[in-house]
Amino acid sequence: MDKNDLDITSLKQKYENMRALGKKVYFDADEFALLAEFYNSEANNAEAESIIEEGLTMHPGSSELMILKAKQLVRSGKFKAALSFIRHMSDDNDLDVPLIKIEAYLHLSLFDEADNLINNIINKDLTEEDYYYFVTEVGFFHNDVDKFDSAITYLEEGLKINNSNIEVIADLAYSYEMKGDFDKAIEYNNKLLDLNPYSFDAWLNLGKLYTINMQYDKSIDAYDFALTIKEDDVTTLKLKAFALHLNDNVDESTALFRKCLAMNPEDDSIYDSLLCLKALSKQYDEMMNILDIKEEQMGSEGILIRRAIVYLHKGDIESAKSLISQIPDDKKDTPEYHMFEGELAFIREDFVAAEASYIKAALLYGRNEGVEEILDKLANICIVQEKYKQAAIYLEELLSISPEYYTAKARLAFVRFEIGSKEPFENIMQQFSDNELRELLALFLGRDTSDFNKLSRESIITRLNEARESRILFKNLKY
8 A cells, every 4th residue: 555545634543543442453564654654743752652563563574664663763862772673674675774774873983884884875876866865864964963074065965956955954054053164154044045035043043153253233134034033032132132242232232131131031041141241341230230130030049149259350359258158058059159169269369279169160050051151261260270271171162062152262272272283373363254353352452443453464463473472362361
């Protein structure tokens, strides 16, 4: 029986009646397969798995049901079990069998086995349709295991055959973003928008990429397009507020964050964003006001420590210590408390103690939102101690979580030079645009970006190298 001749509605009704009555009803293997695929599409994997097992009981030799079971094992992360289950199935007649094996090999880091099988299939006399299906699936698999160069190779090969597959283009945009090639990521996101100008996700991603690329005007425009599709989306509003701040529209940025806060007063990240903005402009009284609002909305947990950290920023160490003394000993094992201890130790130039405290905070945070700030400060502490290899580890971890973290990208370039990069300093700087280099120089020298508008790119790089050699770039990257 051809699957196209099957009516899933009546088949589903028949199956569910059977289950309700507790009876066994005979189904063909392809009927079991269709039912399993339907329940998988409904995200009811447990029901799909039950159907596959029941189908194999009735039809133990069905290759279709065996492939579905192997896919189910892969979907559940049971890669060794999947390989074991289909080890005797031939790779010749159905592309799904080698694809299951390749996906499992990649997740098990058996890269040579995966490459050998891929090459073996590609060298066969495949139809264009099969070739396209195979290379795009292999590309998706490589993205799943963070092998982005290989993913790009296979997905772009597929794009030569069909240049309008939205899923392929979206994965290519992702691959290039993860590689740090933001221009190519932007190019592919624009291709997505050519195919679907009303894609909210594409406009949102484009806004993020333009922000990472320091093209803030374009970023703000992209967020505005996203907001015409999904009005007052809080995530988009927050991202637009960040872009406005980076574009020196601080008042407009603050107003937008406050709008987000009014819409979602229990969103902890909005308070943190506002506190970050006010800390950058040293508006400490405003920071205290924001903490007052947060306490009123969300309770007092962690607020005392946050106020103490504001006092540290102000240089009022005694007031900070006075607040901290009010915290009971059994309430001190929190990320915020260890961050306070780390800040205090750093001010005292006890860098070993500062690093230890921030490591405790990082362990308590895990990879949750907020750990970026901790990793950033751990990198700074290591830089001050000239522990450049460890600083690079922290910065690489930070960028794996938050690729758009601009200052981390900058410092990592310098740190890699310090630990003996094979590339000369000028080559490392080629990854930055002229505007990025001006912003770096302004950051390192504590000046305004406009002070360097008339400098050529070569002059900026020379000044940056002088800042590196004199350690200014590290001195001005403290808290």
